[in-house]
Amino acid sequence: MPALAGSVTVFTNVRVFDGKATTLSPPTTVTVRGNSIAAIGEAPVDLPADARVIDGAGRTLMPGLIDAHTHMIYTLPSQSRILTRDLGYLNVVATRAAHEMLLRGFTSVRDTGGPVFGLKQAIDEGVVSGPRIWPSGLSISQTGGHGDFRMPNEVAADDHGHAEMLGAVADSPEEVQQEVRRQLALGATQIKLMAGGGVASPFDPLDVTQYSPAELRAAVEAAANWDTYVTVHAYTPGAIRQAVEAGVKSVEHGHLIDEPTAQLMAAKGTWIVLQAFFDDEDAVPFPAGSASRAKQLEMIKGTDNAYGLVKKHRLKLAWGSDTLFDPKLASRQGGQLAKLATWFTPGEVLRIATGQNAELLAMSGKRNPYPGRIGVVEAGALADLILVDGDPTRDLALITTPETSFLVIMKDGRIVKDITGNGLPVR
Numbered sequence: 427m428p429a430l431a432g433s434v435t436v437f438t439n440v441r442v443f444d445g446k447a448t449t450l451s452p453p454t455t456v457t458v459r460g461n462s463i464a465a466i467g468e469a470p471v472d473l474p475a476d477a478r479v480i481d482g483a484g485r486t487l488m489p490g491l492i493d494a495h496t497h498m499i500y501t502l503p504s505q506s507r508i509l510t511r512d513l514g515y516l517n518v519v520a521t522r523a524a525h526e527m528l529l530r531g532f533t534s535v536r537d538t539g540g541p542v543f544g545l546k547q548a549i550d551e552g553v554v555s556g557p558r559i560w561p562s563g564l565s566i567s568q569t570g571g572h573g574d575f576r577m578p579n580e581v582a583a584d585d586h587g588h589a590e591m592l593g594a595v596a597d598s599p600e601e602v603q604q605e606v607r608r609q610l611a612l613g614a615t616q617i618k619l620m621a622g623g624g625v626a627s628p629f630d631p632l633d634v635t636q637y638s639p640a641e642l643r644a645a646v647e648a649a650a651n652w653d654t655y656v657t658v659h660a661y662t663p664g665a666i667r668q669a670v671e672a673g674v675k676s677v678e679h680g681h682l683i684d685e686p687t688a689q690l691m692a693a694k695g696t697w698i699v700l701q702a703f704f705d706d707e708d709a710v711p712f713p714a715g716s717a718s719r720a721k722q723l724e725m726i727k728g729t730d731n732a733y734g735l736v737k738k739h740r741l742k743l744a745w746g747s748d749t750l751f752d753p754k755l756a757s758r759q760g761g762q763l764a765k766l767a768t769w770f771t772p773g774e775v776l777r778i779a780t781g782q783n784a785e786l787l788a789m790s791g792k793r794n795p796y797p798g799r800i801g802v803v804e805a806g807a808l809a810d811l812i813l814v815d816g817d818p819t820r821d822l823a824l825i826t827t828p829e830t831s832f833l834v835i836m837k838d839g840r841i842v843k844d845i846t847g848n849g850l851p852v853r
């Protein structure tokens with residue numbers, strides 16, 4: 427959508443959570459001009475007559491939240507629907523997922539696997555509403571890996587038809603490199619490879635290491651040639667180690683990480699995008715007694731240990747919800763983030779989901795589709811903002827009730843929600 431070049435919005439009397447510090451500023455004024463933050467402090471004197479002034483009344487203004495591990499196309503439909511419905515239907519459902527995500531205050535997401543390029547384009551053009559998307563395109567998997575969701579008879583026949591919905595199957599360095607190039611050509615901002623056993627996938631036990639060093643290096647090289655990076659799905663020390671040694675810059679999940687592997691990641695500066703998975707009401711629903719359910723329970727056992735190692739070795743930590751297959755789970759996006767309070771202060775949790783996650787997104791280098799800073803409130807940054815009815819650095823639960831707690835949500839300088847009751851129409 428074209429930016430509102432001349433539009434001005436002024437937030438007065440707001441305490442700013444800036445995405446860098448873990449505490450709030452004294453009351454101040456934040457001025458948005460067009461799609462970026464023009465000034466913090468005194469309101470400019472040359473305000474146009476149609477400038478919109480929002481009285482913050484001492485409330486908190488913070489950056490839009492960032493979810494660094496989403497699957498926009500797979501968020502709402504069940505796994506069986508994803509495998510049996512056509513992409514047209516799935517895209518329509520995904521537009522709803524995207525709209526709802528934005529209204530939960532998530533103004534940017536990194537999509538870690540899925541045919542999401544069309545949705546991203548439609549959002550960027552203003553056809554539908556949703557967050558900024560850093561797409562990986564289809565995740566790339568070896569035969570029988572975490573992205574191979576074919577039926578057993580299709581695997582037996584080496585029929586690649588089904589693979590296109592939940593992953594692209596590529597074996598050998600040449601095939602992997604070709605698949606990386608295909609996703610980059612379609613607009614991928616980073617590349618997602620499946621480097622170890624997964625929970626939802628039918629063929630691979632959790633313990634297996636996927637791909638060879640040569641295949642991983644081929645992907646890393648093809649991504650680096652496009653000034654971007656490879657991130658991998660991996661839970662186990664073996665899978666993580668092989669991938670990190672091959673040059674991947676980020677590990678998704680990592681729940682079963684051990685001490686030596688954490689040391690390796692610290693030495694290499696590798697990111698870990700870890701979820702606060704517990705066996706609770708927010709666990710992705712798999713049938714009791716199924717192989718996926720057993721793998722899920724095994725993985726969840728590692729959660730607390732993994733966060734302990736992240737803190738001990740000061741790993742570069744990002745957060746993403748990895749919400750899948752269920753509307754109720756999707757609605758709990760802020761709630762899943764709030765669980766990080768098990769290990770971090772509320773201010774630290776908010777910083778992870780704003781400034782810190784933005785640093786991970788910046789790893790996309792010249793493939794960043796939205797030039798400008800996000801995840802921070804500072805002069806010159808893109809105007810993705812939330813006006814919160816309270817102080818989330820003291821009461822983190824505010825992020826779990828966005829429908830009432832988030833009074834204003836702004837993305838790219840445009841107000842997408844305003845319930846401050848100032849009488850102005852919501853645009």
Ligand SMILES: [Zn+2]
Binds near residue numbers: 495497538539748
């Ligand atoms: Zn995922």
